[in-house]
Amino acid sequence: MSANRRLAVTLGVIWVVASLVGLFIISVLPFPPAHASDTATSISNTLRLLTYLAWPIFSGVITGIVGSMLIGRRDPNARPASHDRIRGNPRLAGLWVGVIGFAVLLLAVFGTLTLTNEEAADALGLAGRGTSGTSVGSSPDNTDIEVQVIAQQWQFTYRYPAYGGMESAHLVLPADARVTFHITSLDVTHSFWFPAIGVKADAVPNNDNVFSTRVAVMGTYRIQCSELCGLWHGSMDDNSAQIVSGSDFSTWAKQQQAADAPVMQYLPPYSHTYVPLPAAYGT
Amino acid sequence: MATMTAAPQRRRLSHTVVQWGIVLGIVGAVVGFWVGALIGDRVVPADANSNNSNAALIVAYIGSAIGFLAGMGFFQYPIGRLLGRPRPTEADEAFLYGEDGGKRRYFRLNLDHKVIGVQYLVVILFFLFAGGLGAMFIRAELMATQPSFTSAESYLEIVGLHSVLMIFMASAAIIGPFGNYFVPIMIGSRGMAFPRLEALTFWLLPPAALILISSVLVGGFPTGWTGYAPLADEAVRGMDAYLVAFGLVGLSICLSGLNMIATVISQRAPGLRMTQLSVLVWGVFVTSFLGLLAAPVLLVVLVMEMLDRIGRATFFVPAAGGSPFLWENLFWFFGHPEVYIFIIPAFGLILEMLPVFARKPIWGYRVALGGMIGVGVLSFFVWQHHLFVSGIAPSLRPFYMFSTEAISIPTSIIFLVAIGTLWRCRARFTVPMLFVLGFMFNFLIGGFTGVFLSDVPTDFSLHASYFVQAHFHYTIMGAEVFALVGGITYYLPRITGHELNERVGKIQFWVMFIGFNGTFLSLLAVGILGMPRRVVSYDISLQGLNISASLFSFVLGASMLAFLVMLVYDTIVKPRLPRSANPWESLGNEWRLPHPIPVHNFTALPTDWRLPYDYDRDDTHPALRGAGAPFPGLAE
Numbered sequence A: 001m002s003a004n005r006r007l008a009v010t011l012g013v014i015w016v017v018a019s020l021v022g023l024f025i026i027s028v029l030p031f032p033p034a035h036a037s038d039t040a041t042s043i044s045n046t047l048r049l050l051t052y053l054a055w056p057i058f059s060g061v062i063t064g065i066v067g068s069m070l071i072g073r074r075d076p077n078a079r080p081a082s083h084d085r086i087r088g089n090p091r092l093a094g095l096w097v098g099v100i101g102f103a104v105l106l107l108a109v110f111g112t113l114t115l116t117n118e119e120a121a122d123a124l125g126l127a128g129r130g131t132s133g134t135s136v137g138s139s140p141d142n143t144d145i146e147v148q149v150i151a152q153q154w155q156f157t158y159r160y161p162a163y164g165g166m167e168s169a170h171l172v173l174p175a176d177a178r179v180t181f182h183i184t185s186l187d188v189t190h191s192f193w194f195p196a197i198g199v200k201a202d203a204v205p206n207n208d209n210v211f212s213t214r215v216a217v218m219g220t221y222r223i224q225c226s227e228l229c230g231l232w233h234g235s236m237d238d239n240s241a242q243i244v245s246g247s248d249f250s251t252w253a254k255q256q257q258a259a260d261a262p263v264m265q266y267l268p269p270y271s272h273t274y275v276p277l278p279a280a281y282g283t
Numbered sequence B: 001m002a003t004m005t006a007a008p009q010r011r012r013l014s015h016t017v018v019q020w021g022i023v024l025g026i027v028g029a030v031v032g033f034w035v036g037a038l039i040g041d042r043v044v045p046a047d048a049n050s051n052n053s054n055a056a057l058i059v060a061y062i063g064s065a066i067g068f069l070a071g072m073g074f075f076q077y078p079i080g081r082l083l084g085r086p087r088p089t090e091a092d093e094a095f096l097y098g099e100d101g102g103k104r105r106y107f108r109l110n111l112d113h114k115v116i117g118v119q120y121l122v123v124i125l126f127f128l129f130a131g132g133l134g135a136m137f138i139r140a141e142l143m144a145t146q147p148s149f150t151s152a153e154s155y156l157e158i159v160g161l162h163s164v165l166m167i168f169m170a171s172a173a174i175i176g177p178f179g180n181y182f183v184p185i186m187i188g189s190r191g192m193a194f195p196r197l198e199a200l201t202f203w204l205l206p207p208a209a210l211i212l213i214s215s216v217l218v219g220g221f222p223t224g225w226t227g228y229a230p231l232a233d234e235a236v237r238g239m240d241a242y243l244v245a246f247g248l249v250g251l252s253i254c255l256s257g258l259n260m261i262a263t264v265i266s267q268r269a270p271g272l273r274m275t276q277l278s279v280l281v282w283g284v285f286v287t288s289f290l291g292l293l294a295a296p297v298l299l300v301v302l303v304m305e306m307l308d309r310i311g312r313a314t315f316f317v318p319a320a321g322g323s324p325f326l327w328e329n330l331f332w333f334f335g336h337p338e339v340y341i342f343i344i345p346a347f348g349l350i351l352e353m354l355p356v357f358a359r360k361p362i363w364g365y366r367v368a369l370g371g372m373i374g375v376g377v378l379s380f381f382v383w384q385h386h387l388f389v390s391g392i393a394p395s396l397r398p399f400y401m402f403s404t405e406a407i408s409i410p411t412s413i414i415f416l417v418a419i420g421t422l423w424r425c426r427a428r429f430t431v432p433m434l435f436v437l438g439f440m441f442n443f444l445i446g447g448f449t450g451v452f453l454s455d456v457p458t459d460f461s462l463h464a465s466y467f468v469q470a471h472f473h474y475t476i477m478g479a480e481v482f483a484l485v486g487g488i489t490y491y492l493p494r495i496t497g498h499e500l501n502e503r504v505g506k507i508q509f510w511v512m513f514i515g516f517n518g519t520f521l522s523l524l525a526v527g528i529l530g531m532p533r534r535v536v537s538y539d540i541s542l543q544g545l546n547i548s549a550s551l552f553s554f555v556l557g558a559s560m561l562a563f564l565v566m567l568v569y570d571t572i573v574k575p576r577l578p579r580s581a582n583p584w585e586s587l588g589n590e591w592r593l594p595h596p597i598p599v600h601n602f603t604a605l606p607t608d609w610r611l612p613y614d615y616d617r618d619d620t621h622p623a624l625r626g627a628g629a630p631f632p633g634l635a636e
Ligand SMILES: [Cu+2]
Pocket: A151, A152, A154, A189, A190, A191, A225, A226, A227, A228, A229, A233, A236
């Protein structure tokens, strides 16, 4: 067996072992953002899948660099050997490009299928299926509840169109319902990030960014702004977002409507047109 | 300039020193402020808004930059030519090229590309350490979940300064010092195609730095380096400094690209083919196209934002018909090629050093060039991966996902070339070699985290989180800065004739490597767990990992400081001479010139060109014994 082949086989064995050990570890690792919605589940699965794909290539490159250098190393002062004269290997380079290209294609095809397939796209929340301008776009047909998320420096306000446009400073959602968020902003660009349900969508003034997902697991969660929006960007968060049972939600909504009633009688009913006019650019 | 005939030319030119630049810079600022205030009063009614002060500031900054360049003497030649005055005499030219020697030539307009390379190196290190100070401040603050020793306001200012200083650093970290110093030598030229333009690309940086840092006097800027509008529209006056300073650097990137392309194409020694050029030259060459094509878009978008701030042009203000997406698209159309402007020259530098220490010819030279060209071309087609969650039409996303993932194909070639070169090599684990290997490891992580971000579904979770922050710190700090430190160690004997302490250097490398990875592995985790970027307060559940990142970052900071101390100590305090003129026993053509390298590099047309990686030669070759193999016909 030639020295080249011996080294290749040694590295191959190390690579297979490293890959298998790594793949096992990946299979038992918990991947965020967990399972509070079908979007979150789908993101966790994709993260795990990508890690499965990435690890063998990563460990292969590391094994190649470290192994060929250390295991195959010769005395720095040795005389040049015949293989030193090899200036490249087009077939090997072609094979390499082919393998990496295949992995990339796999990734892109899988990703594109996810984005274009209706069901899977539903699970991924459809961020971006919105309208530009001042009117609020439509929600997917199977939506159970719509929530308009209105960002401003430095807080989020939640409007519930089905409840007469009632507003709340804290997000409350019913479990086991398909929620469609309509995300917009009154001033600068913000981003609505609800990690537990895998929702992240920019809040851009004059734009309706739509994100739809089925929320599942009840609990109290954290929401924060994830696009730099000025001084108190870091404090634009809320630790008391809640996903509650359907009946608890109705109770809460009734209470909230009653509490808001004195104010709401003076306000126009919920409108699908929204015209934010920041004072600085008025007149 | 008024009395052209009376004073000897030499005296007139000796005015072109930094002091004059500063004086005229101040004059320019005052005049600019006055003119700008006049414009501001005309454009914006005084009662509407305080926008007229924006006009005053922006014109003042531009005026100070023009004044500074005038004081440095940049306009004497073009204006003189325009008015039909006689060309500079030979004595003038000799002075401009610093043939009088000495240290003063580094502090004035100098057309010697080697002096400019050293000037670049010093300013790059200034950016790196000033920006690094900001990083230390940020990490110290983030040990607590709420603002502790700073206010939210100054935190945001420091984040802005840190990020933009580091972008300035990264834009020229390899191409500035090593590109300017070595490209003309490596192509057998007496200089750059446009020496005055080359000097200009450097002298745009000091005013840019001063203007940027002066932003703290007027409240800093709250947008980070991305300058997102409409936040930038409503920002305090420090934003104006960001716009002008970044514009000056954009101009520098663009002009440097133009100059490098012209140089590599037209100034090569006769008989030297493109396929015989060092990989470093190729890295610089490919990058120059990115700079030339992308930086003008940055200039445009910055001018639009200036108009927004001066005259309420409302390009980016939705309530008045503008669009924040316009900024995002134009900025990232520049911004994504920009990150490859950082890394492609580093590919070149790393692959340049690898064969020297592997003691083997570079494996797959042409494949490596293909890889760099491929990365460069693709870098123009991926920018919307920054907008996946912004609300763009969903139908656009699959293309940008694919193009972004496709960039990993040419990028992976760099690793293939590395493996091929290291295959059963005679590795010498010197300090530069350690940095080459550190680069490989860090850039591999930077690349793989990039794939996670390119995938639309996972980007919904990772976008704008600390995962992104750690990802690009892996590529910029972990890869480019590692290449920079390795490159300094490698080229110092050639540039200044000094050698860094090898034992200290090895310790420094390992501390830096561990500090770096400890910091940014912690931050990758923090990002996956849900911490957004650029926040001063965060959830208490993430404090443990943040403290870990901070402690490691202090180790990293200490290692960088140690490098700086070592650099100053071994070159200035107690100069340390190298073992030989060619201590790494490199076959690179740049090592075949005598030390110090003459002002115009070559006294005769150099011949005997070859791809400088023949480490399979017989050991009797003089270069392999450390003596250097001078160009035939060149005086020692
Ligand atoms: Cu915000």
